[in-house]
Amino acid sequence: MTDEQEKGRDGSIRVGVLGARGRMGAEVCRAVDGAGDLELVAAVDQGDELSGASAAEVVVDFTTPDVVMDNLRWCVDRGVHAVVGTTGFTRQRLEQVRGWLADRPDVGVVIAPNFGIGAVLMMQFAARAARHFESVEIIEQHHPRKLDAPSGTATHTARLVAQARAEAGLGPTPDATKDEVPGARGADIDGVRVHAVRATGLVAHQEVLFGTLGETLTIRHDSYDRVSFMPGVLLAVRAVRQRPGLTVGLDALLD
Numbered sequence: 434m435t436d437e438q439e440k441g442r443d444g445s446i447r448v449g450v451l452g453a454r455g456r457m458g459a460e461v462c463r464a465v466d467g468a469g470d471l472e473l474v475a476a477v478d479q480g481d482e483l484s485g486a487s488a489a490e491v492v493v494d495f496t497t498p499d500v501v502m503d504n505l506r507w508c509v510d511r512g513v514h515a516v517v518g519t520t521g522f523t524r525q526r527l528e529q530v531r532g533w534l535a536d537r538p539d540v541g542v543v544i545a546p547n548f549g550i551g552a553v554l555m556m557q558f559a560a561r562a563a564r565h566f567e568s569v570e571i572i573e574q575h576h577p578r579k580l581d582a583p584s585g586t587a588t589h590t591a592r593l594v595a596q597a598r599a600e601a602g603l604g605p606t607p608d609a610t611k612d613e614v615p616g617a618r619g620a621d622i623d624g625v626r627v628h629a630v631r632a633t634g635l636v637a638h639q640e641v642l643f644g645t646l647g648e649t650l651t652i653r654h655d656s657y658d659r660v661s662f663m664p665g666v667l668l669a670v671r672a673v674r675q676r677p678g679l680t681v682g683l684d685a686l687l688d
C-alpha cells in the first residue's frame with residue numbers, strides 16, 4: 434500500500450464497493466466518487482479477488498444473499514468496517530455476525546434492509562401504528578429482476594409490527610379463510626401476511642395496510658430511482674467507523 438492509499442487522499446475515507454457492477458453497486462460508486470470526503474479505492478464484482486478491497490477502511494456490500502456472509506467475514510477478520518445493503522439477514526445470520534464482532538470489538542458493521550430515508554420513516558410509522566389496529570397486511574412491489582421474496586424491507590417491517598402487536602397484547606389478525614390456493618394469502622412472517630408483487634417499471638415500493646372497525650390506514654413508500662438510497666448509504670459510510678459492533682437499520686444513525 435502506498436502512503437497515499439494508507440492515509441486516503443486529503444484525509445478522506447477510503448471506500449471499497451462489493452457488487453460494483455450491479456444496479457446498486459454502480460450507483461454507490463457514483464455517489465462515493467461525487468462526495469468530497471470519500472475516496473473510491475476499490476470496485477469489486479464477481480470473479481474479482483476480494484483482496485482488491487484491502488486498501489478500504491469501509492466496504493459497502495450490495496451483492497447477493499448467497500455471498501454476503503463470506504464477504505462480511507472477510508471484512509471483520511481484516512478489521513475493515515462494513516455497510517451492508519444486501520438482503521437475506523435472518524435472525525440467525527445477525528447472531529453469527531454479532532459472534533464475529535465479539536472477537537473484533539474495533540470493527541463496525543451497519544446492516545440496513547433499506548437505506549431510503551422515507552422507507553426508514555415508513556417502517557417507524559408502521560411500528561407506531563401497529564398496536565391500534567386488529568388487522569395488518571404488507572404489500573411490497575419490486576422490479577422483476579429481484580432475486581428474493583419477500584423483500585428485506587417487508588420482512589423487517591413485519592417483524593417490527595409483530596413485536597409491537599405482541600407488546601400491546603394483540604392476538605392473531607382476524608382471517609376466516611378455510612379454502613386457499615397455496616400462496617393466495619401471502620407469506621406469514623411472524624404472524625403478519627406479506628404479499629410480493631414483481632412488475633417491469635417498478636423499483637421498490639411498499640404499503641402497510643392497517644384495519645380496524647370502520648377505518649383503514651395505509652402507509653406507503655415509493656423509491657422511483659436508486660439514487661433514493663444514496664443519502665442513507667453515505668450516512669452509514671461516514672458513521673460506521675465510530676460505531677463498533679453491529680447496527681441494524683438506519684434508525685440510530687438518523688437520530
Ligand SMILES: NC(=O)c1ccc[n+]([C@@H]2O[C@H](COP(=O)([O-])OP(=O)(O)OC[C@H]3O[C@@H](n4cnc5c(N)ncnc54)[C@H](O)[C@@H]3O)[C@@H](O)[C@H]2O)c1
Nearest residue numbers: 452454455456457478479495496500518519520546547548
Ligand atoms: N438495503 C437497501 O436499501 C437496498 C436497496 C436496493 C437493493 N438492495 C439489495 O442489494 C442487493 C443487490 O441488489 P442489486 O439490485 O444491486 O442486484 P444486482 O444483481 O444488480 O447486483 C449484484 C451484484 O453483485 C455481484 N456479485 C455477485 N457475487 C459477488 C461476489 N462474490 N463478489 C462481488 N460481487 C458479486 C453481481 O455480479 C452483481 O453485479 C440485493 O440483495 C437487494 O435486495 C438493498
Ligand SMILES: O=C(O)C1=N[C@H](C(=O)O)CCC1
Nearest residue numbers: 520546547579584585586637
Ligand atoms: O431492489 C431491491 O432488490 C431492493 N431490495 C431491498 C429489499 O429487499 O427490501 C430494498 C429495496 C430495493
